[in-house]
Amino acid sequence: VVDSAKAGAKTVRRPWFGARLQALTADVADGLGLDRPAGSVVASVVERGPADQAGLRRSDVILAVDGVPADDPEAFGYRFATRPIGGTTMLTVLRGGKRISVPVKLVPAPETRPREMVKLTSRSPLAGLTVANLSPALAEELSVETGNEGVIVAEIEEGSTAAQVGFQKGDLIKALNGEKMLSSRDVEAALKERRRAWEVTITRGGQTITSVFPG
Template identity: 30%
Template sequence: MLNRLFFGVLIYYASAFAAAHAQLPDFTEMVKTNGDAVVNISTTQKSTDPQADGDQQPIPQDVPPEMEELFRRFFQGPGRGYTPRETNSLGSGFIISRDGYLLTNHHVVNNASEIVVKLKDRRELIAKLIGSDESTDVALLKVDAKDLPVVEIGAPEQLQVGEWVLAIGTPFGFDQSVTAGIVSAKGRSLPDGNYVPFIQTDVAINPGNSGGPLFNMQGKVVGINSQIYSRSGGYMGLSFAIPIDVAMNVVEQIKSKGKVSRGWLGVQIQDVNRQLAESFGMDRPHGALVAKVVPGGPAEKAGLQIGDIIVEFNGHVIETSGELPPRVGVTPIDEKAKVKIIRHGEQQDISVKIGLLPAQNTAALSNAPTAAETQINRLGIVVADLTSEQRQQAQVEKNGVLVQKVNKGIALDAGIQPGDIILRIQNTVIRDSADFNSVITKLPAEKSIAVLVQRNGNPVFLAFKIDK
């Protein structure tokens, strides 16, 4: 009886293990099919000391490479020049055409004097940089070769959170390393990636994986591994990939025009939190709140106003402000876009003719200063004089300065936001940016200061204290 029970339990657990094992994905065929198209990329850059301005004591030939920096610090000293030297870096890439076009990250090949592509069959080819785009961190390379193995391009919009994905790359210089995980989230907005709705995964990505492909379970590339979130410099379960459709849009523009152009709406936006949603009569926080309308920009010409909340762009629902810049960026220049907004609690449809993002300011979608902009001050904010159009939109007849940017510090902690209009500091009326600068230089330290701001048409008092 006991033997029969023992064997019954054994069979049960064996069956359960087999069933669980059967549900785990098998990546072996995918790696065999796609591994040949994944390459190692090594670059050489010229490195110079920014303080180089004089003679230097030469580094003895017998000093080991790892001791060179120590020698410079103690024997050459600050302010002394040093001979430019070559540095090397490693990354990954993948071939997208049989005649030698391949993709990697912009930061992998940026400022490289030489780019060497090493294939799985050990061939090493010199690559030419066809073009790159810093905003999306995508670079297009070309090697002189034919009949190369290529990857198949997939559709990132069909990815689902929880789906298995696989990466092949060169972490820490280890060629053809394979790691797997799941899609953790989609459409992530990162501080330095305004135009990229990143794919977040828990795939183990480390230095050297940058530029390598991210595959779905059909063996198609859905992203380019680009960034990790880490406090140690290594893998911590937060990896981010550029959707391949974003990258291929960059490729097409580089090939056809030699550069990348982006659509521009001409607004400064921010997220809608719970308190703001209530103040606007919304049932829940969503959309992109327009905190500033750039004078003369597409949004102003179309009639968008400060305080409008963009909830839909060209049929795509906008849940957070970070979702808007990528949508606008890929919209063709001079094309009319349908924008759904909430204004004064009611929905309206507006048609906006998309403009060209100014080349001198790639962050113009979210931060576009005017000519009257002041410098960062002791409050850590940038303000500008109000134009007549902005006064009309904000219903401010006179006085006040527009907050354009808020850095970490006193003002941010106090709750001051871009788009606020500062009307009064303590009992002093603020007439313009010059007046503002004069007043804040005289503010006492370690004393609570009241500031009256107008936000979305409503006056509100805030308080801050300046440290010594």
């Protein structure tokens, strides 16, 4: 990351891991024979991402990055993010009671689809949002979980209807009035319809929330 900044890169590129981690609890650590709850449990792996291609599995416990202990997901994220793009990092992983070394390639998050950022202005509870197609690269920028698909809230205009009703940056719009939203253009098209009420389904922090707003 530092080398990238010194080289004058317009954006700082960080390596993409492609997995969701959870903190290791005391009970789980005790069951694994660890002296203390230090490490990160792999909760899910993004298909064809670096973690998946390295062979990491759900329930693996990551203990260290290049021999340096990483006691929790935050410590792991920092140590992994500071490794230079283009190389390989070696993870110490606990699997089935045995410690193994797992090499992971350091690659940037891919822009798998055009972002197609759209500012929503039509009369609706979403007015004032700028939405975009979610990709691993955008998820990395917005610090949201990778592996999801759909339309993400990239920006919110201050004082807008959307801000007033409680939308947050990073919300993932899943459906409008029961119709699945697959792209930012889907959302834009759906909002052209005049309605007395809007049923909006989003995911936020891993939870699915459905709300009904007046038109």
